Amino acid sequence: MSMKWNSVLLLLQLSCYFSSGSCGKVLVWPTEYSHWMNMKTILDELGQRGHEVTVLTSSASIHVDPNKTSTIKFEVYPTSLSRDAFDAFVLMVVKKWERIPKDRIWLHLSEMQEIMWDFSDCMRNMCKDAVLNTKLMRKLKESKFDVVFADAIGPCGRPTVLLETMAKAEIWLIRSYWDFDFPRPLLPNFDFVGGFHCKPAKPLPKEMEDFAQSSGEHGVVVFTLGSMISNMPEERANVFASALAQIPQKVIWRFDGKKPDTLGANTRLYKWIPQNDLLGHPKTKAFITHGGGNGVYEAIYHGVPMVGMPLFADQPDNIARMMAKGAAVRLDFDTVSSTDMLNALKTVINDPLYKENIMRLSRINHDQPTKPLDRIVFWIEFVMRHRGAKHLRVAAHDLNWVQYHSLDVIGFLLACVATVIFAITKCCLLCCQKFAKTGKKEKRE
Amino acid sequence: MSMKWNSVLLLLQLSCYFSSGSCGKVLVWPTEYSHWMNMKTILDELGQRGHEVTVLTSSASIHVDPNKTSTIKFEVYPTSLSRDAFDAFVLMVVKKWERIPKDRIWLHLSEMQEIMWDFSDCMRNMCKDAVLNTKLMRKLKESKFDVVFADAIGPCGRPTVLLETMAKAEIWLIRSYWDFDFPRPLLPNFDFVGGFHCKPAKPLPKEMEDFAQSSGEHGVVVFTLGSMISNMPEERANVFASALAQIPQKVIWRFDGKKPDTLGANTRLYKWIPQNDLLGHPKTKAFITHGGGNGVYEAIYHGVPMVGMPLFADQPDNIARMMAKGAAVRLDFDTVSSTDMLNALKTVINDPLYKENIMRLSRINHDQPTKPLDRIVFWIEFVMRHRGAKHLRVAAHDLNWVQYHSLDVIGFLLACVATVIFAITKCCLLCCQKFAKTGKKEKRE
Numbered sequence: 001m002s003m004k005w006n007s008v009l010l011l012l013q014l015s016c017y018f019s020s021g022s023c024g025k026v027l028v029w030p031t032e033y034s035h036w037m038n039m040k041t042i043l044d045e046l047g048q049r050g051h052e053v054t055v056l057t058s059s060a061s062i063h064v065d066p067n068k069t070s071t072i073k074f075e076v077y078p079t080s081l082s083r084d085a086f087d088a089f090v091l092m093v094v095k096k097w098e099r100i101p102k103d104r105i106w107l108h109l110s111e112m113q114e115i116m117w118d119f120s121d122c123m124r125n126m127c128k129d130a131v132l133n134t135k136l137m138r139k140l141k142e143s144k145f146d147v148v149f150a151d152a153i154g155p156c157g158r159p160t161v162l163l164e165t166m167a168k169a170e171i172w173l174i175r176s177y178w179d180f181d182f183p184r185p186l187l188p189n190f191d192f193v194g195g196f197h198c199k200p201a202k203p204l205p206k207e208m209e210d211f212a213q214s215s216g217e218h219g220v221v222v223f224t225l226g227s228m229i230s231n232m233p234e235e236r237a238n239v240f241a242s243a244l245a246q247i248p249q250k251v252i253w254r255f256d257g258k259k260p261d262t263l264g265a266n267t268r269l270y271k272w273i274p275q276n277d278l279l280g281h282p283k284t285k286a287f288i289t290h291g292g293g294n295g296v297y298e299a300i301y302h303g304v305p306m307v308g309m310p311l312f313a314d315q316p317d318n319i320a321r322m323m324a325k326g327a328a329v330r331l332d333f334d335t336v337s338s339t340d341m342l343n344a345l346k347t348v349i350n351d352p353l354y355k356e357n358i359m360r361l362s363r364i365n366h367d368q369p370t371k372p373l374d375r376i377v378f379w380i381e382f383v384m385r386h387r388g389a390k391h392l393r394v395a396a397h398d399l400n401w402v403q404y405h406s407l408d409v410i411g412f413l414l415a416c417v418a419t420v421i422f423a424i425t426k427c428c429l430l431c432c433q434k435f436a437k438t439g440k441k442e443k444r445e
Numbered sequence: 446m447s448m449k450w451n452s453v454l455l456l457l458q459l460s461c462y463f464s465s466g467s468c469g470k471v472l473v474w475p476t477e478y479s480h481w482m483n484m485k486t487i488l489d490e491l492g493q494r495g496h497e498v499t500v501l502t503s504s505a506s507i508h509v510d511p512n513k514t515s516t517i518k519f520e521v522y523p524t525s526l527s528r529d530a531f532d533a534f535v536l537m538v539v540k541k542w543e544r545i546p547k548d549r550i551w552l553h554l555s556e557m558q559e560i561m562w563d564f565s566d567c568m569r570n571m572c573k574d575a576v577l578n579t580k581l582m583r584k585l586k587e588s589k590f591d592v593v594f595a596d597a598i599g600p601c602g603r604p605t606v607l608l609e610t611m612a613k614a615e616i617w618l619i620r621s622y623w624d625f626d627f628p629r630p631l632l633p634n635f636d637f638v639g640g641f642h643c644k645p646a647k648p649l650p651k652e653m654e655d656f657a658q659s660s661g662e663h664g665v666v667v668f669t670l671g672s673m674i675s676n677m678p679e680e681r682a683n684v685f686a687s688a689l690a691q692i693p694q695k696v697i698w699r700f701d702g703k704k705p706d707t708l709g710a711n712t713r714l715y716k717w718i719p720q721n722d723l724l725g726h727p728k729t730k731a732f733i734t735h736g737g738g739n740g741v742y743e744a745i746y747h748g749v750p751m752v753g754m755p756l757f758a759d760q761p762d763n764i765a766r767m768m769a770k771g772a773a774v775r776l777d778f779d780t781v782s783s784t785d786m787l788n789a790l791k792t793v794i795n796d797p798l799y800k801e802n803i804m805r806l807s808r809i810n811h812d813q814p815t816k817p818l819d820r821i822v823f824w825i826e827f828v829m830r831h832r833g834a835k836h837l838r839v840a841a842h843d844l845n846w847v848q849y850h851s852l853d854v855i856g857f858l859l860a861c862v863a864t865v866i867f868a869i870t871k872c873c874l875l876c877c878q879k880f881a882k883t884g885k886k887e888k889r890e
Contacts, residue, residue: 178633183839185630188623188637364836369823370814378814391809394628 023050024384025143029150030055032090034227034294036063038175039151040072041197042376047071049377054143058126060086077136079129081122093119094228097312098333127156146384167397170389171379175293177372179300179361180321189392191379195365196372197294198301201280208252211268212283215250219285221345222278222304223253226292229311230256230271236333238262243341249285249349252278279304285349290333291315296322303362305354307344309333326357468495469829470588474595475500477535479672479739481508483620484596485517486642487821492516494822499588503571505531522581524574526567538564539673542757543778572601591829612842615834616824620738622817624745624806625766634837636824640810641817642739643746646725653697656713657728660695664730666790667723667749668698671737674756675701675716681778683707688786694730694794697723724749730794735778736760741767748807750799752789754778771802 026046030036043053053072057064058079066074081089093115100111130136137158150156152172157165170189177194186192204212212220221244225232237260244251245264255269263269275295278284280302289295291310296318299306306328308319322328329344348354370378383389402408471491475481488498498517502509503524511519526534538560545556575581582603595601597617602610615634622639631637649657657665666689670677682705689696690709700714708714720740723729725747734740736755741763744751751773753764767773774789793799815823828834847853 178836183633183837185632185839187630188628192633363831367827367830369820375814382812385812386808391623392628394630 023052024146024381025052026054026380026384027140027143027145027148028053028055029148029154029156030057030064031151031154032061032063034292035151035153037227038197038294041373042149042380043072045373045377046380051380054145056130056140058129059083060126062087062090075136075140077130077133079126081125086122089118089122091228094312100312123154123156126154130156131158147380149380170383170393173376173379177365177368179364180296180318182321182324187392187394189389189394191375193372193376194293195297195301196376198298198365199276201277201302202274204274204277204281208270208273208278211250211252212281215283218248218250219283219349220278220281221247221249221251221286221288221349222273222275222284223251223255223288224273224275224295225254225290225309225311226295229290230254232257234258234260239336239338240341241267243338243345246338246342247345247349249345276302286345288345291319291322293318297365300327300358300361300365303355303359305348305358307331307341307348309336325361326353327361328354468497469591469826470497471499471825471829472585472588472590472593473498473500474593474599474601475502475509476596476599477506477508479737480596480598482672483642483739486818487594487825488517490818490822491825496825499590501575501585503531503574504528505571507532507535520581520585522575522578524571526570531567534563534567536673539757545757568599568601572599575601576603592825594825615828615838618821618824622810622813624809625741625763627766627769632837632839634834634839636820638817638821639738640742640746641821643743643810644721646722646747647719649719649722649726653715653718653723656695656697657726660728663693663695664728664794665723665726666692666694666696666731666733666794667718667720667729668696668700668733669718669720669740670699670735670754670756671740674735675699677702679703679705684781684783685786686712688783688790691783691787692790692794694790721747731790733790736764736767738763742810745772745803745806745810748800748804750793750803752776752786752793754781770806771798772806773799 026043028039028043030039043055046053048071054075055064055072056075056077057066058081059076060079060081060083061076062083064074066076096111096115100115101107152169155162155165172187172190174190174192175194175196177192180194181192203209223240223244232255234257237255237257239262241260241264242262244253244267245262247266249266251264251267252273253267253269254271254273256271259269276298279287279295279298284302284304286307287295287299287304288307288309289299291306291308292315296306306319306322308315308322308328308330309332310316310319310330311333319328319330323330329347331340331344379389396404471488473484473488475484488500491498493516499520500509500517501520501522502511503526504521505524505526505528506521507528509519511521541556541560545560546552597614600607600610617632617635619635619637620639620641622637625639626637648654668685668689677700679702682700682702684707686705686709687707689698689712690707692711694711696709696712697718698712698714699716699718701716704714721743724732724740724743729747729749731752732740732744732749733752733754734744736751736753737760741751751764751767753760753767753773753775754777755761755764755775756778764773764775768775774792776785776789824834841849
């Protein structure tokens with residue numbers, strides 16, 4: 001079973017610690033940027049339901065800001081890396097990843113490997129700073145948490161290997177669903193919760209609402225490349241702006257760079273946009289996106305067809321899925337021309353199939369026996385209530401690879417067959433020798 | 446993935462027929478005995494929610510009685526078999542199955558095969574009487590049903606093979622859950638709904654309640670061998686009765702035969718018992734059962750440890766699972782002595798581990814995000830609302846076995862390797878020949 005690490009949340013039960021009462025103590029191991037924004041929806045919900053949520057985070061953390069939230073407690077541990085250095089490192093990794101040549105397979109793989117080693121080194125150092133901090137570890141132990149809620153993209157553990165951590169997970173919360181994923185076998189302790197962070201749209205800021213309403217029947221196009229990319233080369237910005245200037249829709253573009261010369265009167269630039277509220281706005285006709293998981297799910301939730309310009313990580317894969325389901329057109333960020341972008345926008349806005357397809361995905365997402373966020377909270381509470389979820393855990397986790405592939409059984413059977421063949425051959429040879437001797441004897445006589 | 450046919454319900458979408466409105470038309474293909482009792486819970490719920498439920502059943506049907514119910518419509522088709530003949534046939538099959546020697550593997554398999562052929566023949570004839578009845582088929586087509594809800598143990602179809610029917614199923618409702626089953630991979634269109642028929646206990650009839658209350662702190666033991674077996678040989682009845690006479694509990698025994706001579710004052714015989722209400726009674730301490738799926742799930746739901754005496758079909762397997770989970774002791778119906786039964790009862794009643802284990806299973810059953818019966822109704826309504834559930838269907842159903850096992854890919858790769866090896870060998874041989882010739886020439890010169 002293939003697994004996208006990018007889209008997995010783990011629940012680890014600390015069986016030695018269990019507090020009484022119906023409200024539990026949750027220790028959270030998060031990661032940064034969009035992963036944190038996504039996970040915070042769950043932590044807020046847990047906080048509102050009376051659980052005590054403690055987020056373990058390093059002093060270099062960027063988005064995980066202790067001052068920004070009130071219902072969540074933060075346990076900040078010191079790390080040698082400064083916040084600025086960490087931010088610069090991550091942006092450097094992203095930039096490297098975006099620039100990897102897509103058409104030269106060996107170069108692609110070699111550069112991907114380098115990026116992965118760099119990233120893994122950084123994660124390991126952060127993890128070491130936490131688990132080798134004896135004072136911190138003692139404090140955490142004394143806090144008697146009921147459950148660990150971890151983002152699987154940044155695994156960390158008290159000395160362990162990844163496979164062991166994976167096998168210890170009581171519940172796997174997968175950040176996708178069958179609107180986005182293709183059906184495949186799963187395990188009983190998997191729950192597919194994609195789109196749990198999506199909410200009905202709240203009203204837009206007055207100025208933005210007036211601008212959206214001014215679009216009339218043509219409606220609005222929303223353009224953003226995610227929380228990490230708010231800028232781009234001037235040449236690219238001009239290509240996009242000149243394409244956008246030619247459509248009858250109004251365009252709301254999240255962009256923090258120099259105003260492009262080709263910018264049309266129908267396009268407004270914003271340093272920040274309320275993405276979910278905009279995608280849920282009745283005037284919104286299309287979404288130009290880098291294909292990050294959060295944005296794609298908001299587009300599915302609100303039923304907005306997409307023009308995808310994937311940059312790195314799971315983004316190309318996300319857009320490929322949306323294309324396969326007929327809900328998106330893909331463009332290449334580096335090479336796309338104004339004409340290509342104009343055609344792509346016209347296609348997703350005017351061809352009714354794109355709207356039909358994304359609405360079908362939207363209906364699938366909305367029509368579940370239980371809402372995904374409720375299921376997430378249910379499973380976190382379940383693991384606390386029952387000190388785990390062992391009844392959902394396949395026995396395969398306890399097998400080594402020899403046992404898993406039945407090599408021991410196959411080996412034994414082959415040995416049996418070999419023994420039988422050997423015995424039969426030996427018997428035949430003995431018989432032949434005996435007959436041969438008797439024959440010679442008879443001849444001599 | 447292994448599958449117990451005994452425990453599967455299918456949902457087939459008739460994509461060509463779709464009625465409007467929020468209430469749909471459901472066509473049901475049921476089977477008899479405990480399967481019908483179990484399925485009827487769902488049909489009653491569908492009826493109460495306003496759906497139009499039509500059960501397709503033969504004139505030989507035993508338990509599916511058109512007169513017994515009001516919310517469900519019946520479409521009875523004529524079949525050559527009489528009701529008495531069908532009943533006698535099924536009881537003969539069961540008797541044969543019970544008497545199969547368990548210790549002689551080849552005889553066991555040969556007799557099992559015979560039973561399966563007999564059963565399959567009977568099912569096929571019944572199915573033929575339905576699908577070849579052109580008047581009936583026209584009437585059904587004109588009724589424009591939204592969904593077919595079928596019991597997979599008696600498959601029937603418009604000319605088809607089992608694999609095709611399986612692949613057409615939109616949703617598989619599996620009559621088990623992870624309290625009963627061992628965790629294993631599953632597909633997205635599987636839902637595990639075991640125990641959906643269980644309900645909180647209703648009050649017992651006055652006489653039975655008084656008898657139960659008279660047991661004091663010792664409590665009650667419930668003994669039944671299911672809806673098909675209400676009688677047994679006199680010798681066996683005496684063995685069981687004499688064991689039951691020696692326990693301090695009161696015993697409620699469903700038994701329709703001659704009153705055993707060894708019957709104790711603590712044991713009362715009943716021709717019929719309200720099984721679910723008795724298992725949910727606070728005085729009930731243990732359940733002596735044949736291990737049928739319905740009874741085992743009622744015991745899990747109400748948390749009653751079991752003494753199992755499996756007779757046929759999935760019963761041995763059900764009891765084996767309950768033993769593995771420490772919630773039951775198994776006895777052999779044909780050979781068990783009074784002492785064995787006495788010891789088994791003492792064990793499950795007095796060893797607290799059995800009660801603990803069955804309570805753990807009970808908690809797992811009760812602690813789900815949505816109740817199983819609600820999920821069943823949800824999926825039936827989903828299939829009607831969305832004209833199927835294609836987004837949950839794995840593409841493997843569209844592959845033949847060569848494609849499924851990637852034999853075409855493996856074959857192509859092997860052919861490539863063979864071609865390369867052939868080419869290299871040919872080249873080497875040519876080179877060798879050339880060098881050899883040159884060598885000879887040089888030698889001659």
